[in-house]
Amino acid sequence: MLYDVTLxxxxxxxxxxxxxxxxxxxxxxxxxxTAATATMPDQTLDIKIxxxxxxxxxxxxxxxxxxxxLTTVGFIAALxxxxxxxxxxxxxxxxxxAGYSSTSITSALIIITAIVSTxxxxxxxxxxxLWFTPSSLIGYTVSLVMGAIIFSTIGLILSTVLESKELGIxxxxxLVLLDTGFVEHPFYxxxxxxxxxxxxxxxHVVRMVMRxxxxxxxxxxxYRLLPxxxxxxxxxxxxxxxxxxxxx
Amino acid sequence: xLKSVDQTWEIMLSFLKSVVRQKTVLFSxxxxxxxxxxxxxxxxxxxxxxxxxxxxxVLVQSMLDIHIFTGALTAIAITSGILSFLLTAANQKxxxxxxIMGYPQSVINLGxxxxxxxxxxxxxxxxxIFAIYLLWPKDPIGVFIAILLxxxxxxxxxxxxxxxxxxxxEGTLIVxxxxxxxxxxxxxxxxxxxxxxxxxYYFPGFWPTQLVMRAGFxxxxxxxxxxxxxxxxxxxxxxxxxxxxxxxxxxxxxxxKKVTRNAI
Numbered sequence: 001m002l003y004d005v006t007l008x009x010x011x012x013x014x015x016x017x018x019x020x021x022x023x024x025x026x027x028x029x030x031x032x033x034t035a036a037t038a039t040m041p042d043q044t045l046d047i048k049i050x051x052x053x054x055x056x057x058x059x060x061x062x063x064x065x066x067x068x069x070l071t072t073v074g075f076i077a078a079l080x081x082x083x084x085x086x087x088x089x090x091x092x093x094x095x096x097x098a099g100y101s102s103t104s105i106t107s108a109l110i111i112i113t114a115i116v117s118t119x120x121x122x123x124x125x126x127x128x129x130l131w132f133t134p135s136s137l138i139g140y141t142v143s144l145v146m147g148a149i150i151f152s153t154i155g156l157i158l159s160t161v162l163e164s165k166e167l168g169i170x171x172x173x174x175l176v177l178l179d180t181g182f183v184e185h186p187f188y189x190x191x192x193x194x195x196x197x198x199x200x201x202x203x204h205v206v207r208m209v210m211r212x213x214x215x216x217x218x219x220x221x222x223y224r225l226l227p228x229x230x231x232x233x234x235x236x237x238x239x240x241x242x243x244x245x246x247x248x
Numbered sequence: 249x250l251k252s253v254d255q256t257w258e259i260m261l262s263f264l265k266s267v268v269r270q271k272t273v274l275f276s277x278x279x280x281x282x283x284x285x286x287x288x289x290x291x292x293x294x295x296x297x298x299x300x301x302x303x304x305x306v307l308v309q310s311m312l313d314i315h316i317f318t319g320a321l322t323a324i325a326i327t328s329g330i331l332s333f334l335l336t337a338a339n340q341k342x343x344x345x346x347x348i349m350g351y352p353q354s355v356i357n358l359g360x361x362x363x364x365x366x367x368x369x370x371x372x373x374x375x376x377i378f379a380i381y382l383l384w385p386k387d388p389i390g391v392f393i394a395i396l397l398x399x400x401x402x403x404x405x406x407x408x409x410x411x412x413x414x415x416x417x418e419g420t421l422i423v424x425x426x427x428x429x430x431x432x433x434x435x436x437x438x439x440x441x442x443x444x445x446x447x448x449y450y451f452p453g454f455w456p457t458q459l460v461m462r463a464g465f466x467x468x469x470x471x472x473x474x475x476x477x478x479x480x481x482x483x484x485x486x487x488x489x490x491x492x493x494x495x496x497x498x499x500x501x502x503x504x505k506k507v508t509r510n511a512i
Contacts, residue, residue, distance in 0.1 A: 174284070
């Protein structure tokens, strides 16, 4: 069987027992987005996508809210999956003795990851709407979910490969913060649209966020980038499976 | 008194050995600030902007130049805060054993904090050297002092959260988000409308940021105010874990419970 309901329930209950983590899922988006709106200026930014300026020009505030929503989603999704899988490392041999296959444990984990990613995205969307309305709600939601899935998979890879929890946290936090909050943030970065940043996990997702939020005319729509983001995710899943097989 | 100093020294040395043995120390103390600062320099736009400091002096400088110094503070703040938190949280069992052996709580806390600080000062020196390599400041000593103050304050922040709330994931997120919001948004001159609002003076990164801006771009720096306020901040943060011993924390929590009960 690909997944087991009892297993799914027990891993889910184990996670929900950490009440503070669950509370953080709600509090963190609020804090991050409030900080972004309070501190960013209302000045308009001349942002070019595929060489075409976005019209009407978005403000630094709205760009920051749109992108910090992605940062928040990335943080929570990556750290939550990292921790769930890290804790599961100890329990996995016991579950295998109890008769659960490695595949069913991994699929339970992926389902929980998807649920957490969805909850986080919905919370972030809820708070984001207080300050900013994207042009394409579907596009923006899909972009955030995609960001959550990509960073969750990175969290899963790191928790499988690394033995040190601290090192994993450092790598995840640095990666999410620098990628979405700085290197690919058009207000701070002069290189945010450079093609070689394609190696960064949020590269396509940031572009999806920008296109779905501000709908520039004359450039390809957000969904044209979805296959690229999915391709990146497929590569990450292949890496994850490689390490899972190697470790088991 | 002399006995306490001896014990603190003893504990500090043993903790220092235990910290150095951890691989993450090398990664976080040197690589993380270097990487953060380098990426700041690499991506920030070279656009001139005008900023005001707390003493009303006005600064017209490139966003890139400003970000090199504020980026150095952010890098060392995140490093100090998270490292200090993670190691303090992991060290709680050792601290319990030492208490059973008869060491006073305040001595354990101080010894541990000093050991952390010694490690992080190396990180601060590395960050300073890299920052001045990227952009030579008008007053290098002032920049170095600002980086040291940020290291001390955020070590104390991480240490306090590690003692009061030793849960790895939640604590890490709190330290990271707090340091990021403080140094990149609220205390940072890029922080738009809230920058220099009176309530931002109480944030830990405010005074080091003011000092680094002044030392970076003006020839004369007023060290006294930022240093005094920052040291006061560190002192208060270090004192807080010992409040329970004085009964203040329990009195405070009883008071809060009473107020809540009455309100209900």
